[in-house]
Amino acid sequence: MVSTLIILTLAILSFLGNIHRQVGAADCSQLHATKCLAKLPNPTSTPVVVYDGDDAIYVFGGARSYLPYPSVYSNEILKYAISTDTIKLVAHLPLGLFLGTVTADGLGNYFYFGDAYSLGDSNYVFKFDSNTNWITPVAQIPYIFQYNLHMEQDFRPSDPISSAFGFWDKSKEKAYLFGLGNAHANRPYDHVGYYVRPDHAQIEHFNIPNDDLEYSAVSNDERNGFIVGGLKRTDSLFWYQLQTGDGKYCPVSGLPGKVDQFLGGTGIALVPKLKRVYVFGGASRNLTTGLGSTYDGIWYIDVDM
Secondary structure (H helix, E strand, O other), rough: OOOOOOEEOOOOOOOOOOOOOOOOOOOOOOOEEEEEEEEEEOOOOOEEEOOOOOOOEEEEEEEOOOOOOOOOOOEEEEEEEEEEEEEEEEEOOOOOEEOOOOEOOOOEEEEEEEEEEEEEEOEEEEEOOOOEEEEEEEEEOOOOOOOEEEEEEOOOOOOOOEEEEEEEEOOOOOOOOOOOEEEOOOOOOEEEEEEEEOOOOEEEEEOOOOOOOOOOEEEEEOOEEEEOOOOOOOOEEEEEEEOOOOEEEEEEEEOOOOEOOEOOOOOEEEEHHHOOOEEEOOOOEEOOOOEEOOOOOOEEEOOOO
């Protein structure tokens, strides 16, 4: 029996399939991001965001580049209540962290893997129990990683990819990785997709526009996947339908990203029962002047899935 341990990111945990078929995923020509009344305690980029499947979205860590070290990295775990549009601090991580990986066990426990902190890189695994708000260090990993989807499989890609995010489609028992190609090559890397099953892997190169996807946020259910932020089309999200392999860019009004503003470092969570994508924080950079801003806003985008 092949043992399978799937560890998903948040950043960002996303999606990819046959994206070279960029035809109509859904009618998304009039999407709008509505700003919530609640906001993050501080402007924050690259938080790790996880929906609990009910009424809560958890926000882990993140970067606050305008603050001095070691405060630049947040150690906060925040709980956003969807029904009341409120947010509160529920716990502190032992370290201020960002660019990490979170996976859940479905019993209220969240496991935070790796990450960067003020003195270097973390190889710790922290367990957060949302029922008690307790945090426990449970392991140290023998290697360092950031902002990646990680899994333990018999399969190993022959060419290391420079970065990756991905998602797990439990209905098909398939993991999708989306990276920037061969880490040994010079930029721009090819975009590479790895489809991993317990006994099979397939590699494809996708005809994706050369977007800066290292600081993208991703979220999915078993039918739809979304990317927000980190796209050169700065006022859009990418919507991918798992069942058909169709995907396309969708213009979105109301987000900080505009034609001359590169938006990245967001955290997002898809809430399927509401047909909404929630967006947390992020940072933008003016493509002409290079000046940037970090945001404390929370937005939601209604999507007609």
